[in-house]
Amino acid sequence: MIQRTLAIIKGNSTKGDRTDWIQIINIYQDAGLEIKRARILAPMTLHMARELCKEHKGKGDYYRHLIRFYVWKNISIALWIEGENAIKKVREINGATDPKEAKVGTIRYLFGKSKRQNSAHASADEESSDRELPIFFPN
Secondary structure, X not given: OEEEEEEEEOHHHOOOOOOXXXXXXXXXXXXXXXXXXXXXXXXXXXXXXXXXOHHHOOOOHHHHHHHHHHHOOOOEEEEEEEEEOHHHHHHHHHOOOOOOOOOOOOHHHHHOOOOOOOOEXXXXXXXXXXXXXXXXXXX
């Protein structure tokens, strides 16, 4: 089934002269996924970050750090991705949230710094995808 999903390349992969974001896009494309739209967020707005992370609200320091990470001087890249079973495929390509637990070769294994700075976000399911895509791609 062809699906659409959101992926975000987080700021620790775009900071300074880092070019990890190019490799990350290539990984998605090499897996047969199509980047339909991309948006550079320099940085992500507070409203966008709060909407994206609303399911984590109430988780104290984790939530505050996550919001701060998205909006604090980092450039993130939002990607509208489509393809066969795109939601599951992107999540598998990204790997476990904690890079220390991620499979070798996944984006978070290759580029993640920590559980909070793990290089990539992906919609969890169709409901999340339907909620998250319009935050970054309103039209």
